[in-house]
Amino acid sequence: MAARKKGGLGKGIDALISPTVKKEADKEKVVEKVIEKPVEKIVEKIVEVEKPVELYLKIDEIEPNRLQPRKNFDEDALQELSESIKQFGLIQPIVVKKQENYYEIVAGERRWRAARIAGLKEVPVIVKEYNERESMEIAIVENLQREDLNPIEEAQAYRRLIEEFGLKQDEAAQRVSKSRTAVTNAMRLLKLDERVQQMVIDDMISGGHARTLLAIENKEEQYAMAMLVFDNKMSVRETEKLVRNHLKKEEEKKISEKKEDFSQMETIYHQLEERMKSVIGSKVAIHSRNYKKGKIEIEYYSNDELERIIDLIESIKQVG
Template sequence: MAVRKKGLGKGLDSLIPNTRSTQGKKEDGKKPEEKEEKMPGEQLVKITKVEPNREQPRKHFDEDSLMELEDSIRQFGVLQPLLVRKNKDYYEIIAGERRWRAAKRAGLKEVPVIVKDFSEQEILEIGLIENIQRENLNPIEEAMAYKKLIEEFHLKQDEVAERVSKSRTVVTNSMRLLKLDEKVQQMIIDEMLTTGHARALLSLENKEDQQILANRIFDEKLSVRDVEKLIKEWKNPKKKKEIIKEKHAFLYEDLEEKMKSVMGTKVSIHSKSSGKGKIEIEYYSEEELEHVFYKIMSIKRGEES
């Protein structure tokens, strides 16, 4: 019987050391008690010879966090070596891209690395595990990494779950987020929506509906419970029509205010269900009518020029 390959989740610490004694201050801000010691297999290489892995799950790096790490590296150097593999004439980062980015910004010429030889699948697994353990991935990046392990390396969901030390339910729920409209996914990446909001939106099959409600969640700062209630109403055709009408009314009110500020008098928009309508501009004297006329003409001349 073939021996089943174990996941890397629980053994990751042996590949990526999490502690290193040194004089001064650690990257996490704590003071060590011992003098600096090199990790087994650690070596210094030119930073220009190190490049990130284009396939690594993490695509977004928090600017404030990078600046803090950059300041720490300027003072105390890179305290934890990067895990890399040799790739032709350069070293490809397996784990530690954030440290590499901060070191470049800090102007370092060399960085400490530990060179290991891994397969493409192992590299993806390690990158995914490291970022999950350190909570560096946004929900969409995590879901995309799970999907890649399944599609490119033909793993099953329970095998992926085993490798990253997560339950199968967590992996399944994570991947479901990829069924959302791409614009909604971007809102999750930009932290405009929480995963709770996102899961609620999954009950809507129409992606245009997902977009409309996602924007409303952000604009009105709705809670997850508010969204769940709203979706129940949304699925009711009569309620849905009322919600759209409310949305249009809000839009018209905003347009009326903007036109009022331009014209200098009250403006009313009267819309019909067909999409047609009319705009009323009020005036209270002949002088005000003349002012409105010249205002419209000046706008027209500005467009023609």
């Protein structure tokens, strides 16, 4: 194996990314070793790795991302963050992408809002090139990691990934590092009555309360139950018990209604049987399977009576 030459490259990676070099350029040189197996020779080559460029932009040149999944910002929390920014400045840059005549936020809208409240005229940013789906994914992941989204916003974000970008649920789950089950369960909340969804957004009830209420299909009953939970400050466990009792009563009500309907139908069938008996002159029984299908039985007690009934039916047919 050829002896390794000593010199600038032989000083290693630390020398290449020394503070002096960092100040002189926005790109840093990294030694990449490539082993050429046929001759077992180590070749060193210089690869330029681009560093993210941080710069300052006027705060009015920056606008929120329309794809931002988070729609509600806690005003008290924003005020607290703005006070911190006044004292220490905006430590973490905002990630933006260049649009036609402005810069759109990819990640950091909360910091941008707090900086405006703090009265900053300029903010540090890192400009990136992302397409719409990448921007959406980054915004979702950032908020999920910081647990900033309420359950409805989270569900809406997943739905947008799936509907607007043609992803399947498992693909969307993979994009945001969640299990498919977690994404599916989150999106189920969008089946709730819109008024109940708003109660979750307004923090009147929790996501746990909302998931329990999904068992109630009727939207009006669902909303009424949500208001009952809110008014009585019920826990999730108390809500589960409330919903179980409600569903039990509903089932008992359906059974009672079916029995009542069956009793009414029996009365109607009995009346029809009597009418047919008066026409045919023999006992008639109607057997219903599901109120739409069934069979009619006509009794006879001799061959002569059978012939009479057949003649009667044929005569009715001829008249018809």
